[in-house]
Amino acid sequence: MAAFFSIGTFLILLLLASAARGQRLSHKYYSLSCPGLQPLVRDAVQQALRRDPSLGAGIVRLFFHDCFVNGCDASVLLDDTPSFAGEKNAPPNMNSLRGFELVDSIKARVEARCRATVSCADILALAARDSVALLGGPYWAVYLGRRDARTGSRQAAAANLPSPGAGFAALVAAFAAKGLTARDMIALSGAHTIGQARCSSFRQRIYGDRNVDASFAGVRRQTCPQQTEGGGSLAPLDAQSPAVFDNKYFQNLVARRGLLRSDQELLSGGPMDSVVWHYSVNQTAFFADFAAAMVRMGGIGALTGSRGEVRLNCRKWN
Template structure:
């Protein structure tokens, strides 16, 4: 079974074509020994539990959907998809939660805790926190109107975390196009996959601190867009935590508006607009802006591939009973 599409997402007309794509596409997840049937006998209701909790969280606060997607990205980019981002600091290591790219940025830990609690009640000690994050991010995308896909499962949870690795591996809001390509290439992801995955910024918000430099100091920005943002993000300082949506047209809908905004020079972060700034990704951004189905298919396949990033061989792992601490 391949991609399915959410109601009113605008993608259903390409469902059959994308089904063929996902069935034929090779992925790192399969190579890593993961399987969509991993819990078929040991915890068959895990998908239902995860989706139910995520649906409640997104209904209460749509922004939470974007936060859960971000949680998955920021976990997988640091030593693989191992739920290391969920670990609280201990006396023996400084974890990832308070790394520069995560503090005041990554949210949704309590949603994962709620899922884990219900999953443990149904199937104690079986389902990893890393798999819960992967399933939750898929459901968050779909519940916001985007595509869905079969999640490869069977990950284990790391017994340690590294704030240093998080600071070294996670691209920042001031990243150049070249550095983004390089960062994703370092994870085995192509420039096309990087651009598709960046489309996750079609939902969510960013703090004023992350885009102040762009709205006051860059030329490749729509003047009306910049002026509106300046109302809540003063140049002189203050208001660092004030939020603005990545996509001010449909801020809580997972669609291809992010790419339309880039073409119109309405990218919120410097790193966003770098994807459409006279560089190698301009043509692809235009294609995604004009073809929602192409973006949906590429995004889903790239999420499966990113979900196949594994910890280094020899990394101590387990299935944590509490996602915030080792057993």
């Protein structure tokens, strides 16, 4: 009887461990353990955007750069240490990511209410959704239950994040490697309807590309000299409405006014051009596809159950 109990107990524990590892994300994940979480995050984001609307684009970019490197696990938030080289200072991220202080602020508020309960990865996912919605974009149910990574990879950040000079095929391949379709890629690129880019990211486009509107290139050249080294000045990714989440980005592409080469490559004479044209005249369709793609992206490599941890400080592991 004792042997039977021991084996039975072992099997139950094995099943429980397996269930924990395979736990699914849920939009109700914190409904009992941290009620009021989502209004709290939304209020913090709203206060921050009132002071600086450009932070919204920073948070969305932060979420994207987190998910594309070993999954949505808050690894991008980790600070370097003498023995750890994380993702923050990888070439695609160095001097370009922002919003870390806002995540820290939200985390402090959440910890005061629900100690050691809500992961930094989930806070970032919620803040990205709220940033989009508060700037005029769609709202969607964020699936929660992610846990935070105990490490990060500078090498993976350098290898996995698409370049602003990438061509259409390279973009499709990068997103396909994460389980996302070409349509997902085009919809998610629509996040460039908010935010800014440095001169170094678009200099080659305004001086070397043929598929660029001449007057648009001329305006951008005024603040982005061809010979200057370094990052240079900033320019809006969508000059029509840089602080509003709308479909103007796709209208810019139709007019050959995409700021980055990787933007304009979405309209490159291939079978997916129709998606860009559709989004340019149908904001509702863009919003629906963007929200669905954000949910899919938010599930990439999510740590759940007993994997990872809930960090008390988003900048370092416990």
